Amino acid sequence: MTTQDPIYKTDALIAENIDAYLEAHQHKTMLRFITCGSVDDGKSTLIGRLLYDSKMIFEDQLATLEADSKRVGTQGGEIDFALLVDGLAAEREQGITIDVAYRFFATEKRKFIVADTPGHEQYTRNMVTGASTADLAVILIDARKGILTQTRRHSYLTHLLGIRHIVLAVNKMDLVDYDQATFDQIVEDYRAFATSIGISDFTAIPISGYKGDNITGGSDNTPWYQGTALLPHLEQVEVDTTSDLDQPFRLPVQWVNRPNLDFRGFAGPVVSGSVRPGDKVRVLPSGKTSTIDRIVHLDGDRDQASAGESVTVTLADEIDCSRGQVIVAAQAPLEVADQFESTLVWMDEVPLLPGRAYWLKIGAQTVSATVHEPKYEVNVNTQEHLAAKALDLNAIGVANVTTDREIPFAPYAENKDLGGFILIDKITNHTVAAGMINFALRRAQNIHWQATDISREHHALTKNQKPATLWLTGLSGSGKSTIANVVEKKLARMNRHTFLLDGDNVRHGLNKDLGFTEADRVENIRRVGEVAKLMTDAGLIVITAFISPFRSERDMVRGMMQPGEFIEVFVDTPLEVAEERDVKGLYAKARTGQLKNFTGIDSPYESPENPELRIDTTAMTPEEAADLIIARLIP
Template sequence: MAHKSDLIATDIQAYLKSHEHKSLLRFITCGSVDDGKSTLIGRLLYESKMIFEDQLSTLEADSKKVGTQGGELDFALLVDGLAAEREQGITIDVAYRFFSTDRRKFIVADTPGHEQYTRNMVTGASTADVAVILIDARKGVLTQTRRHSYIVSLIGIKHVVLAINKMDLVGYSQQIFDTIVTEYREFASQIGLENIVPVPLSALRGDNMLERSSATPWYQGPTLMEYLESVEIEDDLQHRPFRLPVQWVNRPNQDFRGFAGTIASGVIRKGDTIRALPSGRTSKVARIVTHNGDLEQAVAGQSITLTLTDEVDISRGDVIAAAASPPAVADQFQATIIWMHEEAMLPGRPYLIKLGSRTVTGSITAPKYKVNVNTLEHLAAKQLELNEIGVCNLSLDRAVAFDPYTDNRETGGFILIDKISNDTVGAGLLSFALRRAENIHWQALDVNKHARAGLKGQRACVLWFTGLSGAGKSTIANLVEKRLHSLGRHTYTLDGDNVRHGLNKDLGFTDADRVENIRRVAEVSKLMVDAGLIVLVSFISPFRSERRLARELMQPGEFLEVFVDTPLEEAEKRDPKGLYKKARRGELQNFTGIDSPYEAPEKPEIHLRTALSSPEAAAEDIMNKLRDAGMLYPADELSGL
C-alpha cells in the first residue's frame, strides 16, 4: 500500500503537470477609490477555489468583525493585506495574486485608486497584457478613470475590460450602462484605446463574474472570466526582430565563453548572423546553451546562453541582435518620463538610467511639456513633481542600443535611479533618438591639456570650495589664489556671486536653478582645466549629486573638494551680506540652511573647520595639502608631461 506522503507527492506532481502547458495571462485592475477592485479580485480567487480552508475561515471571521457587507463575505479582505489599507478601506500598494482555472493561469495586480499612488499603478501596469478598468455604476466616468486609462494607453496595454461594477445598486439599468460605455468610448478614442469590452458587474454578488446573470438579460456579451480565459494576446514578441540584452558573460573556463540573458523579442537559431550593439561587430551563433542542454532555436521569453563563432568583445549591458534588423544606437533621446518620487525631478541633475541590463548616467532637460492626464492638455513645466508625466530630452554619458518603446517594451523602457539614495525615482519610455546625437563628435586637438599645463609649469586641477553662505569660501579661495600667483602658477577663480552677474544671470535660487547653476560652472571648470589652469570654484553647491557631477567631468586626481565647514549658528553670526536676516524674515526664499537643504560632503579631499582657525591658516593648510599631493610641480619637473 502506498505511503500517504507518496500519494501527496504524486498529487502535487499531477497538479503541477496539469498547469505546465497552460498559457499565462497578466492583468491589472484599476479605477477610482472604492470602485470594487479588491472585491472583484477576491471574488475571482474565491470562485476559482484558490483559497485554503484556513484563509476562508479567517475571511469569514474578518468579514463579521469588519461588518461592511451585512454578514456576507467581504472579498476585498483577501487582497487588502496591509493594515493601513484595512483601516482606511483603500488599496495603497500593488497586490499581486495568482490563480488558475482549467483553461488558463493568471497573475493579477490590484493597484491603488488614489491619485497620490499613481506610481504604484504604473508599476502594476508595466508587465500587464490586459487592463480591467472598474467604474462605479453610480458615479460613471471619473477623473481617475481617465488618468488610469491614459496610463494604460501610455504603457502599451491594448486590451481593456470596462468593468461597470455595482450594477445591483442602480437596479441593473441598461440605460445607465449604455451611457457610461458611450462616454468612455469617446474618451478612449482620443488616447488610442480600441479593444474595449464592456461588462456589467456586481463583484460582491457575483453577477456576470463567472456566469451570466439573470439580472441583466439585455447583456449578451461574455462574463468577466469568459473574457479573461479566451482573450487572445498577440504573441508578437516572437515576430519582432531578435533582441538579447546581455546580463552576464559566462566564462567558467578558457574553453567556453558565452553571453547569457533572457530573449526580449524574436527568434534565434543556430548559425544565425548576429550583431553586437553598440559596437556593431558581427558574428554567427555557434551554440544555444540552456540548463537542459543545447537548442536548435530559442524564442522570446527563454533564458539562454549564446556562444559565437568569433571572438567578439561583448559585455554586460550590450545587446545581441539580428544582424539584418539591429536596434538603433544613440546617447540622446526624446522620452516620456513618469515621475515617481516625492522629491521633484530636477533638470540637469545626473541620475542613473537603467535600460535593460545596461546602467549608465544621464540627465534630463526641463520638460518640453507635462501632460494633464485628466484633460490631455500639454502644460508648460520647469520640473516634474510626484506622479506627473512629461516629455523631455534625455542625455546619456555613452551610447546605448535601443528600440522605441512602442516597438519593444524591453529595449525601449527604462527606470531612473537617484545616485545618492539608490531610490527608483521615475520610469521612462524612449520615443526616438535626437538627430544631434548622430552628427556631433568630439574634435580631437593636437595640443592637449598636459601640454598646456606643462607650458605653465603646473598640474591642472579644480579646487571646489563648498559650504554654507558666510562660511568663508570666497575669502579662503582668494588667499589661496594669491599664494599660487606668488609661486608663478596660472589660476582662475569662479565665484558664485560673480558668475551670476553674467553666465548664470538668468537663474534663480530654486532647487532646479541651483542644479543648472552648478552644471554650467562644472562644464566651464572642465574647459579651464583643459586649458591647463588651476581653477578655484567657490560656490555653496548644496547638493551632493551636482558636486559628484562636477567630479565625474574631471580625470582622477583633478578634482579636490574643499569643505569649508562652518556651523549654521556661526555662519548666521557672521552674515556678511545680511542674507540670513532676510531669510529669517521671510524676504529670501530657498535660502540654503534656512528653507533649502545643504548636503555636507561625505569624503572631501580637504576638510576645513573655520570656527577653529583663521582664513589665513586655512589657506596655508590647503597649500600644504597641494604640495603633499604633488600638485605644485616646478616647471622643469613637468617637461615630460
C-alpha cells in the same frame, strides 16, 4: 502488497491523474492583467471573488477569511473578498489598497497573474509598477459615480504603457438596481474619452464583485446584457505573442557566464526575434561583430532561441561584451544614441529638477543621465499640453533626456524591454520616474566628438602641473570666496596656472539668466561643472567658490572629472556664525522674507559626507586654510 492490491491501484491512479494534471497545467497559456481605477471602485473585492470562484482558496484561508470578515464587519457579516488581497495592516484599517498585490490563480483553460493596484492618486507610481508587465487591464468604475479623474489617469497610463486589451468593468451594479441606462451612459462617456487618448477598442461588462454578477457566468439580474462574463472573457483573450518573434534578434546581456576558463557565455533574455548557431551578430554599443557559436540552455545546447526565452550564447570570436550591452542581428542593429525625447511618469514626492544627474536604468545597463526642462505636462482629463518647469508627484510629461554615454535602444512603442527605463536618485537611491523613449534626437546623430591632436596631458605638461578642480562648498558667509582668493594668490607665487570661478562673478555673465530656485541652482552648478571640466582639460588648476547646496550636483561635477582631479573642500562654518558675519546683509533679508530660497533659511544645505578636506573657519584663518588646501593639492 502487490500491484494487484486495490490500495496500490488507487495510489497509481492518483499519481497518474496528478501527472496528467501537471502536464496539462504546464501547457496552459498565461495572462497577466491588472485591476485599476479610482478609490473604492471594488478592485480588491473583484480579485477576491475571482480567487474564490476559481477554487483557489484553501480551507484554512477560507476559515480565516470568514473570521476576519465578521471581525471587520464591512459586509454585514458576509464574506469580505477584499481581505484576501489587502494584506497590509494599513490597507485593512483604511479599507484601501496601498501596495501592488500579485495573485496567481488558474482555471481549466488558462493561468493568470493578477496585480491589484492602488486607486489613490498618491499611489499612482505603484499602479505603473503593476501595469509594466501586464497584457490586459481591467478598469473598474463605480456605477454610482461614473468616470472619475483616476479612471482617466489609469486609462491614459495603461495605454501609454502599451496595454492594448482593455476591459471596462462597471462595478456595483447591484447598488443602481442593475439599471441598463446607467451602464450605457457610462460606456458612452468612457468611449468618448478613450477615443481621445487613442484607445480604439475595449470590452464593457456590467458586474457586481460583491454579489458575483457576470463574474464567472451570466447573471439573471442583467438580462439586457448578452455579452461574455468577465472570467470567460479573460480565458479567451488572445495575447499577441508573435509580434516579438517577427522583429530582428535582440539579447540584452544580463550576465557574463564564466564557470571556467574554457567557457565564456553571455546570458540574458531574447526580447525579440530568434537566433541560431552560425548567425552573424553585432555587440552594441561597441559595434564589434561575430558569429553565434553555441546556444546553451538548462536542458543542453539548442538549435534555436526565440523571443521569451532566456539563454546563454557563446560567440565564435573573443570580443569585448559585458553586462548592459546588447547582442543584435548584424544586419539589423539597434539605434545607438545619447539624447532622447522621452515620456516620463514622475513617481517621487521630490519634484524633477531639470539638469540634475540621475541614474538611468534601461535593461541591465545603468548610466548617468540628466533631464531637461519638460516640453510639456499632460492634463489627463483634457489631454492638454501644459507648460511646465518641472514635474511633481504623479505628473506625466515629455522631456529630453541626455545620458553620459551612448546606449542601444528601441522606441518603447516597438519594444518595452529596450525602450522602457527608470530614473533613480543618486543620493537616496529612490526610483523617481518611469520613462519611455519616444525617439532619439536628431542632434544626437549629427554631433560627434571631434578628435584633436593636442591632448589634455600635453596641456598639463606644458604648464608643468597636474590639473585639478578645488571645489569649495559651504554656506553663504562661510568664507569660501576669501579662502579661494588666498589659495589662488599663493599658487600664483608658485608659478602655477590657475583660474578662479566665483559664485557671484559667474552669475554676472554665464549664469545671469538663472535665479535661485532649486532647479536654477542645479543648472547653475551643471554649467559651472562643464566650464571647470574644460579648464582642467586645458591643464589649469580651477578654484571654485559656490554654495552648491546639493550633494547630487557636487557628485555630478565629480563624475565629469578624471579620477583624483576633483577635490571637495567643505568650508564648515556653523549657520549662526555665518549669519553673524552676514557681510552682504543677505541673512537679514531672508529672515524678514525679502529674500526667498536662501540656503540655510528656507532652502536646504546638504553637507558633504566624505569631502577630501574639511575647513573649520572658527579654528583657523584664511591663510592657514589656504596652506592646508595647497598641501593637499601639491604634497
